[in-house]
Amino acid sequence: xxxxxxxxxxxxxxxxxxxxxxxxxxxxxxxxxxxxxxxxxxxxxxxxxxxxxxxxxxxxxxxxxxxxxxxxxxxxxxxxxxxxxxxxxxxxxxxxxxxxxxxxxxxxxxxxxxxxxxxxxxxxxxxxxxxxxxxxxxxxxxxxxxxxxxxxxxxxxxxxxxxxxxxxxxxxxxxxxxxxxxxxxxxxxxxxxxxxxxxxxxxxxxxxxxxxxxxxxxxxxxxxxxxxxxxxxxxxxxxxxxxxxxxxxxxxxxxxxxxxxxxxxxxxxxxxxxxxxxxxxxxxxxxxxxxxxxxxxxxxxxxxxxxxxxxxxxxxxxxxxxxxxxxxxxxxxxxxxxxxxxxxxxxxxxxxxxxxxxxxxxxxxxxxxxxxxxxxxxxxxxxxxxxxxxxxxxxxxxxxxxxxxxxxxxxxxxxxxxxxxxx
Amino acid sequence: xxxxxxxxxxxxxxxxxxxxxxxxxxxxxxxxxxxxxxxxxxxxxxxxxxxxxxxxxxxxxxxxxxxxxxxxxxxxxxxxxxxxxxxxxxxxxxxxxxxxxxxxxxxxxxxxxxxxxxxxxxxxxxxxxxxxxxxxxxxxxxxxxxxxxxxxxxxxxxxxxxxxxxxxxxxxxxxxxxxxxxxxxxxxxxxxxxxxxxxxxxxxxxxxxxxxxxxxxxxxxxxxxxxxxxxxxxxxxxxxxxxxxxxxxxxxxxxxxxxxxxxxxxxxxxxxxxxxxxxxxxxxxxxxxxxxxxxxxxxxxxxxxxxxxxxxxxxxxxxxxxxxxxxxxxxxxxxxxxxxxxxxxxxxxxxxxxxxxxxxxxxxxxxxxxxxxxxxxxxxxxxxxxxxxxxxxxxxxxxxxxxxxxxxxxxxxxxxxxxxxxx
Numbered sequence: 001x002x003x004x005x006x007x008x009x010x011x012x013x014x015x016x017x018x019x020x021x022x023x024x025x026x027x028x029x030x031x032x033x034x035x036x037x038x039x040x041x042x043x044x045x046x047x048x049x050x051x052x053x054x055x056x057x058x059x060x061x062x063x064x065x066x067x068x069x070x071x072x073x074x075x076x077x078x079x080x081x082x083x084x085x086x087x088x089x090x091x092x093x094x095x096x097x098x099x100x101x102x103x104x105x106x107x108x109x110x111x112x113x114x115x116x117x118x119x120x121x122x123x124x125x126x127x128x129x130x131x132x133x134x135x136x137x138x139x140x141x142x143x144x145x146x147x148x149x150x151x152x153x154x155x156x157x158x159x160x161x162x163x164x165x166x167x168x169x170x171x172x173x174x175x176x177x178x179x180x181x182x183x184x185x186x187x188x189x190x191x192x193x194x195x196x197x198x199x200x201x202x203x204x205x206x207x208x209x210x211x212x213x214x215x216x217x218x219x220x221x222x223x224x225x226x227x228x229x230x231x232x233x234x235x236x237x238x239x240x241x242x243x244x245x246x247x248x249x250x251x252x253x254x255x256x257x258x259x260x261x262x263x264x265x266x267x268x269x270x271x272x273x274x275x276x277x278x279x280x281x282x283x284x285x286x287x288x289x290x291x292x293x294x295x296x297x298x299x300x301x302x303x304x305x306x307x308x309x310x311x312x313x314x315x316x317x318x319x320x321x322x323x324x325x326x327x328x329x330x331x332x333x334x335x336x337x338x339x340x341x342x343x344x345x346x347x348x349x350x351x352x353x354x355x356x357x358x359x360x361x362x363x364x365x366x367x368x369x370x371x372x373x374x375x376x377x378x379x380x381x382x383x384x385x386x387x388x389x390x391x392x393x394x395x396x397x398x399x400x401x402x403x404x405x406x407x408x409x410x411x412x413x414x415x416x417x418x419x420x421x422x423x
Numbered sequence: 424x425x426x427x428x429x430x431x432x433x434x435x436x437x438x439x440x441x442x443x444x445x446x447x448x449x450x451x452x453x454x455x456x457x458x459x460x461x462x463x464x465x466x467x468x469x470x471x472x473x474x475x476x477x478x479x480x481x482x483x484x485x486x487x488x489x490x491x492x493x494x495x496x497x498x499x500x501x502x503x504x505x506x507x508x509x510x511x512x513x514x515x516x517x518x519x520x521x522x523x524x525x526x527x528x529x530x531x532x533x534x535x536x537x538x539x540x541x542x543x544x545x546x547x548x549x550x551x552x553x554x555x556x557x558x559x560x561x562x563x564x565x566x567x568x569x570x571x572x573x574x575x576x577x578x579x580x581x582x583x584x585x586x587x588x589x590x591x592x593x594x595x596x597x598x599x600x601x602x603x604x605x606x607x608x609x610x611x612x613x614x615x616x617x618x619x620x621x622x623x624x625x626x627x628x629x630x631x632x633x634x635x636x637x638x639x640x641x642x643x644x645x646x647x648x649x650x651x652x653x654x655x656x657x658x659x660x661x662x663x664x665x666x667x668x669x670x671x672x673x674x675x676x677x678x679x680x681x682x683x684x685x686x687x688x689x690x691x692x693x694x695x696x697x698x699x700x701x702x703x704x705x706x707x708x709x710x711x712x713x714x715x716x717x718x719x720x721x722x723x724x725x726x727x728x729x730x731x732x733x734x735x736x737x738x739x740x741x742x743x744x745x746x747x748x749x750x751x752x753x754x755x756x757x758x759x760x761x762x763x764x765x766x767x768x769x770x771x772x773x774x775x776x777x778x779x780x781x782x783x784x785x786x787x788x789x790x791x792x793x794x795x796x797x798x799x800x801x802x803x804x805x806x807x808x809x810x811x812x813x814x815x816x817x818x819x820x821x822x823x824x825x826x827x828x829x830x831x832x833x834x835x836x837x838x839x840x841x842x843x844x845x846x
Contacts (some may be wrong), residue, residue: 031487032760040491053476063665064454064470068463068797076665103713105687108527135699140688147686160483242486242499242717263570265529266564274802276558278566290526294665296716374491379697
């Protein structure tokens, strides 16, 4: 893909790019606050205008007026799978392979539990006790493995690699499972899903992908990559609203063998028969457990709908143009300052956010936020800027870099004791 | 408590009761559809008028305008514990003993896992492998035990009793855990929490209470009863909205020993430090796992707020008057029909819903719903009617029974093949 951003010398050049942007109209579908340049959609996506309408409909009409009937008439009970089917094409999944439910952590627990169970059930892999992941993975992914394996008490152990290059040797015939996040939450580094999945399979291991920072940000081909399981969140690039329920993908070839310990009635073959014993439903809904938060769940739909008027290739094209431009402008216009790019320069290794280190990263981010330029801080010493092609403009990139340059040139930042951050 | 309803001979008598009802004004705080008598608040509570306003605030201002900042400025991150503290007095819990999070099934999984771990960690109880519950418990509670214990693969087994009377002998020195639902979802039978908890403790067992059908319906004194753990839902008598997140109670005396396998970053001692290993936070927040659905979670607050203008004793007084009246009127005015009361007559054994069997129960319920009288059907052959003292009127009871009588007298119902039900 040809970089678009290498000859941008002025804000007017950026305005020209915005005028030529085939995704420009989508920005009108979002409610964005005045005077804010929002570069944190990788943490919490912005609000689609249709979200409020959808929530009002669920609350006033479906709950307030139709009450209990809405479990059937408004399709509440089917919503996790109906929305999963809307998400499926964005991640290279088939129909009836995805449900939207629970949190990413809990879905990861289900996927890891099911994967370990599959391996333990086969003579050829039953003795495998190693789960390989990156030390730099989002911590909760590691915590979930810790929690599950400590409870199983069957000798499982984590092997943490310090770089993706180590995976080729770390994954071996002791490996039961590889668990990786597709785009690193901190560095923005993108892993090669197809190649690493093949690495795992060549050694007889299964692989679980966490798509939290890639779903809705770039094209994903889960089935084409022959991935085994995937989870991810809907409140970042999918714009589902704060803490909106997460997703889990189980390909059809694994569904019959997908067993996890969170067996609740929504995953039962006959949920309303009130059987005294659990029998998992045959399809993807066996990944469900209990009753879902309908208002937050329903609000996932407006975000997903916005993708129907574009393609993930178009989204990716603009994403790379935005991140290229940001890197280029920061490095050219702030070159006298000690900023260090953390994110890979190669397109094939980059997600949709860009991170730089700076000795006063936290204070600089606070100063930017004070000017309405919203990025975020991640330990240790990292400034993180997310670019959401559906609503981020090229002139936003220019203005953000100008704000950064001005703050750095004038040392217009001050250390601050209290640090908060949310993924 | 003196029955109020025994001398009601007309609808006018019911109107008089409504005029005298000290809770009558609370009905104005709910948005109730015209022409509907809603007797299904035990399944999905009605909508507080303030719920829409609260949702709009979260969506438009907190998400739409303040975006990522709201994790701190709008208190999103603290919301599970802040709302837990609002709920605490309704269930006899102390401050910092309750969080609102995830689903009831998932919270039950955490509580059971933690209880079994506590027992397994002590020499005196480590060999105990039996979990006692009622066969008539809500099935998902049994499924959750099945799912967890199958995975632990440590010899745990369920002992299902067929009546509460059997508990006295079923609970013995093999019992690791007793898991009971306070009010039975089908029969409406209320268990004696304090006596059964003492039974369990006398045998060295721990006890987990599911308060799904009692929280907000009647006074609960978890600490006074010396209960060990409790979970419950907020979308029935607490009116939090469809599928609103559930709660889990861990008393202070058990918090340090509370370990469960769903270890996610929200339960970490330093969630924003991004430590590479899990350390549970000291207090009740160790019962949290991943990111919560903020819109659905925030909507729990308006429902809880409505309880501050009354007392659980006043709620219980009206609840018993309503259920007494319903039983009395059904039995007197529909006496020629084959209706059989399932719910205990004794106040001390009754929750806030009443169930009757009828040979054509499903068809009769459908006919009632067709007339705007909303009860529900439960297998096998049970018609279930819930009474929510915050909004159910005595004249609603009269009108519902008149509707039932008319349908039965005129056989104005027809069998229907398709059966749906939601707890």
